Amino acid sequence: MRMVACDLDGTIVGRDGRISPRTLAALTACESRGVHVVFVTGRPPRWMDPIVEMTGHQGLALVGNGAAVLNLATGAVVSSRGLTASTVLAVTERLRERIPGAAFALETLNGYRREPGYMAIHNAAFEAAVGPVATLLHDAPTVIKVLCKQSAEHYGELDSDELLVLARETLGGLAEVVHSDPRSHLLEISAPGVTKATALAWLAGELGVEAGEVIAFGDMPNDIPMLTWAGTGYAMTGGHPDAIAAAPRQAPPCDQDGVAQVIETLLAERDHKVKR
8 A cells, every 4th residue: 555545525524524533643644654645536626725724735636536636735736637618618518408407617727607597506705707608718717627507497307316327428428527426416527538547547657656556435426437446446335326336345434434444454454564
């Protein structure tokens, strides 16, 4: 074990938005033994400040489902793989034809933007612009994710799993489509080839770490590529059934410090081998 790749929400971040002291201690123990700890999350860069405050993590994080590499010490985006404007327009046009009341928002490196019909759940202070998609693209922002949900009059007609099947059928290889919460009725759409796995493979290569030396933890469909790429992937008990089915192993649930339990066991086994 030379790297621990960890999803955040539902994996180590609980419903209260906190990471437990036990989990923080386990992650710190990894780093003290020279094991790289990497957060791999669907969160955009603007949502990472609370994680830095809780963990004191100063390394790199893979955010936006792998679309951007974030330096947690400085808050700067080191690199990114965004969707082209033509792809954003094609994605939104195709999905409008298949999903009743489809509305869109854009996560960009220049702020969060949305259509008027997109029901925002976040503070309006985060919004850089509101308008039609074509207008939101006028200044050529780097779009790391397109978000899609149904407008108010149709919201809830299709759940996240149903939306995901429909979107993948509609878009084919035009873009990567995932969801990270079955209750959100929300799709997250990235550039073709952008997944948590491709981003993690790049970072591991930069650090000289082989896939077989990576332990990964996650709980949702957006984690599946990472869980199957890593040498050992753990889906969280209570996570999405597809993630559990895809992962080679299962960890106890987030609210029982499942990641910490696994790490503690692995480090104890490692320390025992060293002493021998």
